[in-house]
Amino acid sequence: MSILFVSGNAFSEEKQPSNLLSGLQQFNANFGQSEQELLPPDQAFKLTVRVRDANTLIAEFEPAKNYYLYRNKIAFKSQSVGTFLEKIVLPQGEIKNDPTFGKTEVYYKPFQAIISLRRDISATDQLILATTYQGCNEPIGVCYAPIDQVIQLTLPLIKATVGTAAEAPNNYAIATSTFEIAKPGVVEALPVSPIIATESNRIDEMFKSGNFWLILTGFFGMGLLLSFTPCVFPMFPILSGIIANKGQHITKTHGFILALTYVMGMALTYAIAGVAAGLSGSMLSAILQNIWVLGAFALVFVALAFSMFGFYEIQLPVSLQNKLSKETGQLKGGYLSSVFGMGALSALIVGPCVAAPLAGALLYISQTRDVILGGSALFTMAVGMGVPLLLLGASAGALLPKVGPWMESIKRFFGVLLLGMAIWLMSPVVSAVVFMLMWAALLIISAIYLHAVDSLPTGASGAKKFFKGIGIIALLIGIALLVGVLSGSRDILQPLSKINILNADVESVNRRNDGGEDRLIFRRVKSLIELDQYILQSKNKYIMLDFYADWCISCKEIERYTFTDSKVKSRLEDVVLLQVDVTAGTPDDTALLNRFKLFGPPGIIFIDRYGKEVPGAKIIGYQNKEEFLSMLNLILI
Structure with a gap:
């Protein structure tokens, strides 16, 4: 120089x-x-x-x-x-x-x-x-x-x-x-904490490189990896249900077109909503996480499920149906405009958690106002996330039976999946009791339709025996949920943990989920003023600031599988644990997110002994206990 x-x-x-x-x-x-x-x-x-x-x-x-x-x-x-x-x-x-x-x-x-x-x-x-x-x-x-x-x-x-x-x-x-x-x-x-190499930093460096095609290729690859996370899993039964409806008319080509339309709706929405979030500083998907929006979307799933059960048939007007048929063939039950809209809504409502690539692109857009590169990166990432969905659509024509009673069974199966999706969608806005009761009802009723409580006829086929076995398992799980919620449990994965006959390990898990000694105890921070006060009071101590929301799947994953690890808890013994609950999305919540350039949960910030954010140590998205522990060992020096 x-x-x-x-x-x-x-x-x-x-x-x-x-x-x-x-x-x-x-x-x-x-x-x-x-x-x-x-x-x-x-x-x-x-x-x-x-x-x-x-x-x-x-x-x-x-x-x-x-x-x-x-x-x-x-x-x-x-x-x-x-x-x-x-x-x-x-x-x-x-x-x-x-x-x-x-x-x-x-x-x-x-x-x-x-x-x-x-x-x-x-x-x-x-x-x-x-x-x-x-x-x-x-x-x-x-x-x-x-x-x-x-x-x-x-x-x-x-x-x-x-x-x-x-x-x-x-x-x-x-x-x-x-x-x-x-x-x-x-x-x-004051002394500067060492810079930690994280996925967020690598994404920042990617954008700083300015190589357009490198950025798009990188985001496509990251989208492929994100396609196997819990924030994307719910889209599989949605698309499967769309394809299965009137599945006797679905060929490989038709299935792929439906999947492509769904993915394009999802990808365009990610790009547009992402650009808007980057420019405005707030995520539209987070705003939509309320009982009215989620309830309406859950009702859509219930309506689709009942259609698959044969109570009625959902169709577009004949004139529009004919117009669509000229280009795509007879795609009854999966018309392109409806499927595109379902993909768009799925992007906003079904997968609202913020992963590191998404946060990196949003931050780049907010800082540079470069909506072309930022929006293209988000679109490419969403297409990468949709690749398994495209494969599902392309294979649907070969996998689904064309005629006969099997097709009706397939439709009913996806109808149950859509009802399960409706229940899952309502989880952020209903109590644990209601959530567990809804799952119990769905499993028990499904078990009855699978003849779990009926005697098998003499000489029953292997298929009937198999489905009766599935029905019995569903019945037992449904009863366990029902008994568990009535006995005081609020953990859907450990419904019987309140019953004394269970071992001490299960009781320990329950104490953790009920806020007992096995669970990390966070102090809630509700405003910037409170946060600054905690920073002043915590001199010579590290602070871990966790951003959480009830509707964030990855947040709950971290809480259940990462924060409960004994080595992680031991490493955090001398760390001040603070948490910001952004479920309500108040102005104070937004101000706290903006302070650390976050667009939504999950996000974990580390503040060093001198009151400064540890450079490069921002965690966005889910980390398992091994990755998180390695990060702690680098930060807590």
């Missing part, structure tokens, strides 16, 4: 040559650059300082496009008697591998420094503030000399004491000033 000494010094004793501009022109001419490519220091790095109150100043830096400022080169000093700079609060910057300074924090985007003042009785209302900062132009590779400015400010009367760390806004780190009156000071940043 070339070093160009372009100084905006306003209080240095050194005098600058009068022909600086001509020297700059000569320098650029020698290197094949035109003078228009470099801005004067005051335009390249705009600085505005304003008074917030009697004890606080706000310094607003605005680097021009393609310019950046060094965090460790920013310094302030009071030149007024009786007024001292007690704290400087700077946001965390981006880590840059600088050829001159090595790995260092820089700022490409506008940011604020919050300056806390201490004023004694000799202080006047006039403050002379000296500041120094330094930055570079990245494309040309030219660095400016340190820029010095002197700013005169009028302060109001003293009304409050010095600001505290609780005043620090989004993701800001506290840096302690060590200024002395006799000489210019330097902002002494």
